Amino acid sequence: MIPFNKPAFLGTELEAIRTALVQNGHAAGGGPFGKRCEALLEGLLGQRTLLVTSATHALELGAHLLDLQAGDEVIVPSFTFVSTANAFALRGAKIRFADVDESGNLSLAEVERLRTPRTRCISVVHYAGNSCDLDALLSLAGDIPVLEDAAQAIDASYKGRPLGTLGACGAFSFHETKNIGCGEGGALTLRDTKLIERAEYYRDKGTNRRKFLGGLVDKYTWVDLGSSLVLSDVNAAYLSCQLEQLQAVQARRGHIWSRYAEALAAPLARVGARFIQPPAHNRPNHHLFGVVFARAEQRTAFIAFMRERGVVTPFHYVSLHLSPFGQRFHDGRALPMTETLSGNLVRLPLFYNQTDAQVDEVIGRTTEFLRAL
Numbered sequence: 370m371i372p373f374n375k376p377a378f379l380g381t382e383l384e385a386i387r388t389a390l391v392q393n394g395h396a397a398g399g400g401p402f403g404k405r406c407e408a409l410l411e412g413l414l415g416q417r418t419l420l421v422t423s424a425t426h427a428l429e430l431g432a433h434l435l436d437l438q439a440g441d442e443v444i445v446p447s448f449t450f451v452s453t454a455n456a457f458a459l460r461g462a463k464i465r466f467a468d469v470d471e472s473g474n475l476s477l478a479e480v481e482r483l484r485t486p487r488t489r490c491i492s493v494v495h496y497a498g499n500s501c502d503l504d505a506l507l508s509l510a511g512d513i514p515v516l517e518d519a520a521q522a523i524d525a526s527y528k529g530r531p532l533g534t535l536g537a538c539g540a541f542s543f544h545e546t547k548n549i550g551c552g553e554g555g556a557l558t559l560r561d562t563k564l565i566e567r568a569e570y571y572r573d574k575g576t577n578r579r580k581f582l583g584g585l586v587d588k589y590t591w592v593d594l595g596s597s598l599v600l601s602d603v604n605a606a607y608l609s610c611q612l613e614q615l616q617a618v619q620a621r622r623g624h625i626w627s628r629y630a631e632a633l634a635a636p637l638a639r640v641g642a643r644f645i646q647p648p649a650h651n652r653p654n655h656h657l658f659g660v661v662f663a664r665a666e667q668r669t670a671f672i673a674f675m676r677e678r679g680v681v682t683p684f685h686y687v688s689l690h691l692s693p694f695g696q697r698f699h700d701g702r703a704l705p706m707t708e709t710l711s712g713n714l715v716r717l718p719l720f721y722n723q724t725d726a727q728v729d730e731v732i733g734r735t736t737e738f739l740r741a742l
């Protein structure tokens with residue numbers, strides 16, 4: 370059996386968790402490992418970054434910081450994970466679903482079409498760790514803040530700038546399905562330094578506890594709206610090991626991705642299929658290897674063929690504009706590329722501890738299927 374994903378295991382995590390519990394005696398959030406993770410992330414991203422419990426919570430925090438109100442309009446790609454839209458829907462905002470381009474990233478023509486005087490935010494999702502033309506997006510957005518959903522985009526960049534750092538804020542995920550993780554975890558990076566103080570209040574139940582811990586106030590109290598988004602130091606211990614060895618993980622993923630690309634480009638092209646490739650403006654992080662079939666039935670047949678041979682190859686997002694909740698917001702317009710990718714895209718196994726023999730097996734079975742198509 371070859372799973373689609375296994376959480377990366379680098380071998381140092383258990384000792385770090387032991388240190389958190391036994392040596393440090395600090396399991397709750399805000400401990401030494403949390404600080405270490407934030408320092409590592411700030412080194413990578415070049416700006417203030419808050420460790421939180423998930424990308425879902427990072428996005429909710431972002432929507433709070435951008436002061437989204439009931440009735441405000443937010444442009445969100447329909448081809449995304451539900452959390453991208455939920456963050457705004459929870460605040461009563463009106464979601465305007467946009468289509469994506471061939472790479473699964475937000476279509477700029479759609480942003481032009483959907484922008485109105487009531488647009489208060491544009492949420493851009495960096496699908497597969499790639500991005501749209503962010504210079505063009507930011508110039509289209511003008512004064513409208515851009516929230517980057519960089520859940521899949523750790524260590525990827527746009528024209529040399531880390532993804533997640535070009536908009537007002539950027540959300541990352543450390544869920545086990547991401548390049549690196551800690552089971553469940555996330556981060557919000559903030560370009561706008563004015564947002565930091567409120568972000569820290571919100572993360573810690575609306576209190577100024579962080580200032581108290583830093584000796585800046587003599588007691589802590591309720592100062593703003595808030596929730597509980599602090600990551601436990603047990604998770605942070607796990608994550609710190611993965612952040613320290615991020616480049617080893619990226620190199621292995623890049624190797625596997627390139628092997629798929631080299632072996633499968635021609636057989637895919639022969640049957641009119643393709644794979645998701647990073648645009649030239651990105652340095653990719655090889656988050657996923659996505660194959661797009663010409664027809665939905667071919668994708669269904671491929672998933673079944675691979676499953677019968679013990680290889681798990683899942684599809685990806687289901688169009689949000691067609692979902693039961695998404696339809697409340699949508700005007701009924703077709704979003705053709707979103708619908709194509711929802712119906713025809715499949716992902717091949719790609720994870721750090723995947724063996725070369727498993728990579729060979731996936732390539733062999735995939736070519737066998739394509740030959741018979």
Ligand SMILES: Cc1ncc(COP(=O)(O)O)c(C=O)c1O
Nearest residue numbers: 423424425450452520542543544
């Ligand atoms: C684009 C996108 N946004 C947000 C999330 C949510 O991440 P988390 O599981 O850390 O909340 C995901 C998770 O897969 C995602 O793919």
